Amino acid sequence: MKVLTVTGYKSMELGIFKEDDHKITFIKSAIKKKLLNFADEGLEWVLISGQMGVEMWTGQVVLELKETHDIKIGIIPPFEKQESRWPEPIQQAYQELVMAADFHQFLHKGEYKGAFQFKAKNDWFVDKSDACLILLDDEFPGSNRFFYEKAKQARNYPIYLITPTDLDDAVEELRMADPDYWS
Template structure:
């Protein structure tokens, strides 16, 4: 089973830095959902390289590979120069994520020239995956709404399950994480 994982960009969620409480919650929610998918037969996690959910997914998957060594990961870029205009820190993060992936390539070897390349990217992801996992809430569409719309259109003619981690799910994860931490402190 090949799963397309995506969702919000880091700035859309107000997540800055690697030690953010929000980031811990997001990664825990991703981890829990990925473990469920692994138990259901996922063997490939396929994502892009956007700052936020996509890079976090590769990081979480990289951690899970010690328990699930058969898990393969792919970082697919929509065009060859993806990330070239990012600042140095973000380009370093992109390089790290690509190095952690089992496979990484661009959908097209051309640099960015048209929004059509993003549509080709969506088409590639839909035809090379069996289902999707997105961090997304319809109350806050963000840029990921375009991928959600493409999936919904695809679902009209294909069996393509979409699992969403919405804001209620993230709140539940935050509550569970807080309870775990509180129980850990009480045990000390």
């Protein structure tokens, strides 16, 4: 696999409303663990649409991994100014991520015109990547369920998941890595 699409919940679907929420550390850790495994197997590109939440955190993780791995990040938003209604700190983090990306291009010129743009985005990402990684809890699907359904319809398209169990493991690993945990 050379190209991986990553998606998941938006931050508010996870009950995260601030960029300094400690839960983000655990989610990023789980994403990083999966991406490191894929990078060791030859992953070259990570593709995201740049939506707030899992996708932006993935972009930040990839930027961190670029220091030690030959991996690139591509951001392909479904339309221009997708971040215009987001809180200011998240807009700023998005702009910083876009500026550091290896590739950035809008799927549709112009601003939001309709739900068809999201469907076209899902189609494009499945078509342009070799596999996907989705943070997903089957019991509580969010907006990521639309991409997940599209990915399941594709032939020979591997779907990798970050599950609640993976997040629990990330929490435990980070706790155990803290020297204060052992004292």
